[in-house]
Amino acid sequence: MTVSSVDPWSPSPAHFRAVVFGVLGIALALLFRIPAILVMATPFAFIAIWSTATRPGDEPELVSRVSPRTIREGEATAWTGVLSDVDRVDHVVAFAPSRPWLETRPPSGVVATNVNVEELTSTVSIPMRSTHWGRHDIGPINVVAVSSWGAFRWKALDVGHQVTTLPLPEVFDAAAPQHRANGLVGLNRSTRPGDGSEFSGIRPFQTGDRLRRINWRRSLRSGELHVTSTYADQDTHVALFVDALADFGTSGGIDGAASSLDTTVRAAGAIAEHFLLRGDRVSMQVVGSRGRSHVPPASGRGHLRQILDVLAAIVPDTSRSAANRASRDPIPGDALAIMLSPLISPAALERAVSIASHGLTVAVVDTLPDDVHAAHDATTELAWRIRLLERQREVRSVQNVGVPVIAWRGPGSLDPFLREIARRAAAPRLARR
Amino acid sequence: MNSPTLQAWIDKLHETSRQQSLLGLVTVLAPLGAILAVAAEIGRWWPFGLVVVPILALASAIGPDSHAAFLVIAVVAMHWVVTIDRVDTPWLPVASVCLLVYHAVNALTATFPTGGDVSTATIVEWLWRTMFAAGVTVAVWALVVLLDGRNAAGNGLLTALALAIVSAGAVVLRSGSIDESR
Numbered sequence: 340m341t342v343s344s345v346d347p348w349s350p351s352p353a354h355f356r357a358v359v360f361g362v363l364g365i366a367l368a369l370l371f372r373i374p375a376i377l378v379m380a381t382p383f384a385f386i387a388i389w390s391t392a393t394r395p396g397d398e399p400e401l402v403s404r405v406s407p408r409t410i411r412e413g414e415a416t417a418w419t420g421v422l423s424d425v426d427r428v429d430h431v432v433a434f435a436p437s438r439p440w441l442e443t444r445p446p447s448g449v450v451a452t453n454v455n456v457e458e459l460t461s462t463v464s465i466p467m468r469s470t471h472w473g474r475h476d477i478g479p480i481n482v483v484a485v486s487s488w489g490a491f492r493w494k495a496l497d498v499g500h501q502v503t504t505l506p507l508p509e510v511f512d513a514a515a516p517q518h519r520a521n522g523l524v525g526l527n528r529s530t531r532p533g534d535g536s537e538f539s540g541i542r543p544f545q546t547g548d549r550l551r552r553i554n555w556r557r558s559l560r561s562g563e564l565h566v567t568s569t570y571a572d573q574d575t576h577v578a579l580f581v582d583a584l585a586d587f588g589t590s591g592g593i594d595g596a597a598s599s600l601d602t603t604v605r606a607a608g609a610i611a612e613h614f615l616l617r618g619d620r621v622s623m624q625v626v627g628s629r630g631r632s633h634v635p636p637a638s639g640r641g642h643l644r645q646i647l648d649v650l651a652a653i654v655p656d657t658s659r660s661a662a663n664r665a666s667r668d669p670i671p672g673d674a675l676a677i678m679l680s681p682l683i684s685p686a687a688l689e690r691a692v693s694i695a696s697h698g699l700t701v702a703v704v705d706t707l708p709d710d711v712h713a714a715h716d717a718t719t720e721l722a723w724r725i726r727l728l729e730r731q732r733e734v735r736s737v738q739n740v741g742v743p744v745i746a747w748r749g750p751g752s753l754d755p756f757l758r759e760i761a762r763r764a765a766a767p768r769l770a771r772r
Numbered sequence: 773m774n775s776p777t778l779q780a781w782i783d784k785l786h787e788t789s790r791q792q793s794l795l796g797l798v799t800v801l802a803p804l805g806a807i808l809a810v811a812a813e814i815g816r817w818w819p820f821g822l823v824v825v826p827i828l829a830l831a832s833a834i835g836p837d838s839h840a841a842f843l844v845i846a847v848v849a850m851h852w853v854v855t856i857d858r859v860d861t862p863w864l865p866v867a868s869v870c871l872l873v874y875h876a877v878n879a880l881t882a883t884f885p886t887g888g889d890v891s892t893a894t895i896v897e898w899l900w901r902t903m904f905a906a907g908v909t910v911a912v913w914a915l916v917v918l919l920d921g922r923n924a925a926g927n928g929l930l931t932a933l934a935l936a937i938v939s940a941g942a943v944v945l946r947s948g949s950i951d952e953s954r
Binding site: 351352353355356357358359360361362364365366369370373374375376377378379381382383385386387388389391429430432434445446447448449450451452453481483485487488489490492 | 787789837838839841842845849852853856858859864865867868869871872875876878879880882883884885886887888889890891893894897901905906908909912913916919920931934935938939941942944945946
């Protein structure tokens with residue numbers, strides 16, 4: 340229940356008109372003996388009497404809700420208001436003003452519903468489609484109950500509803516072999532033998548081996564018990580670093596162009612979904628967001644929802660302090676680090692180099708859209724081009740220290756990087772401790 | 773560059789739904805119909821009314837919650853009273869029904885904001901009501917014509933009594949319209 344203000348039943352200008360013309364017309368007709376005025380005043384007097392006789396006595400009660408409260412981009416939700424005590428109400432009108440990233444149906448946001456005489460409640464619903472991730476305020480919704488002939492109106496203002504739109508992860512898949520595993524459970528083959536599914540070899544039975552692992556053919560041939568051993572199935576910790584220090588480009592929602600932050604958020608969601616559905620652990624640090632910025636490593640669908648929730652709550656923080664805070668965030672122990680950034684702020688690249696220097700495998704995903712245009716004035720355009728040139732130099736210097744920078748292209752974007760780290764997995768590495 | 777007021781009007785025009793446009797058209801045509809009824813009765817046009825009344829009606833269609841509609845009805849009714857001194861013409865109920873339609877459509881339009889549509893059930897219900905009120909108007913006109921033909925002498929007591937009843941009715945309407953507890 341979020342109704343902020345209620346105006347009780349009050350007469351409308353139409354009722355005022357009907358009463359004045361009805362009463363005044365009949366009085367003048369009688370006084371001046373002009374029957375034409377009586378005929379002209381008759382419909383107004385009739386309407387005034389009808390309206391007054393059917394004036395609603397009780398104040399309706401509005402109970403409203405938004406369901407579902409959490410949706411994905413492009414999905415729809417609906418505001419629904421239920422009015423009780425609608426005796427003598429003619430119709431109910433609800434109006435949702437236009438809000439950014441929320442498309443109402445009908446586009447005007449006005450929905451009117453007729454109230455039947457027998458009904459004691461009236462339900463009015465405004466469907467809405469969210470076209471952009473984030474938290475969106477709905478309303479204020481104006482609800483107006485109207486009596487017969489539009490003579491009396493009851494108004495309520497419904498405020499405070501919010502819908503969370505989770506980013507719709509882009510289509511992403513990785514066909515490349517997986518990073519070396521370091522966890523206890525998962526889908527990836529570890530280098531150690533253990534309780535898994537991938538065949539390792541056949542060895543003599545040891546105390547503690549499961550009976551179902553006994554290889555009976557080999558045991559019968561050799562005369563002593565042998566078991567089939569497997570490699571342990573283990574998981575990977577994938578640490579996502581999301582750069583939300585700024586947003587570049589124009590966002591057109593789910594149906595239009597994507598800004599840098601749109602691409603970053605949707606790519607982060609896609610990568611998190613990919614690895615979590617494989618059974619890996621994923622953590623996330625958002626650099627430069629005003630809201631919650633850290634999600635600890637965990638796995639499963641519930642954790643994916645937690646990550647998407649944090650992504651949906653991102654509000655870019657362009658202050659210098661946000662960049663400074665980012666450099667102080669802890670670096671996970673042993674993980675596959677993926678940083679998503681438009682790479683306009685040098686803080687993201689500095690952070691990537693810092694993570695790599697701690698011995699982690701890092702990849703930087705470049706999420707700057709191709710068609711970012713600066714302002715129309717020549718000076719700003721020139722400044723933007725200079726910044727892009729500097730950015731190229733910074734990216735080259737980061738690549739020179741062994742941090743790959745990959746442009747986000749959807750499915751298979753990370754495949755070259757994952758193949759490369761799988762190849763290097765067995766090789767010894769130098770790390771600063 | 774347009775002024776903010778003009779731009780607001782243009783935006784409002786763009787947002788207007790088809791149903792609202794049709795209702796707006798009726799709002800403009802209905803008082804024009806009443807003016808034409810007067811013209812048909814007296815046999816000449818009223819140029820001032822043909823210009824002013826549609827303009828006021830258009831203003832009331834754009835702002836149905838304003839008191840522009842009050843002016844439109846007052847102007848048309850005054851024009852009839854001033855120019856025509858008979859009651860037994862069939863143009864009188866025509867003009868009355870035109871004003872009734874104008875009032876009803878204006879009242880309905882005022883109940884929902886720009887761009888909205890009311891349900892067909894609501895429109896049908898309002899149409900039935902308006903037809904019923906029109907029937908009552910025609911019946912009263914027929915009664916008035918019948919009584920007018922009898923040419924009865926004036927009666928001060930009866931007139932005073934009728935006025936008292938009208939006054940009492942006005943008081944009842946007022947008390948029924950305004951919530952005294954507020």
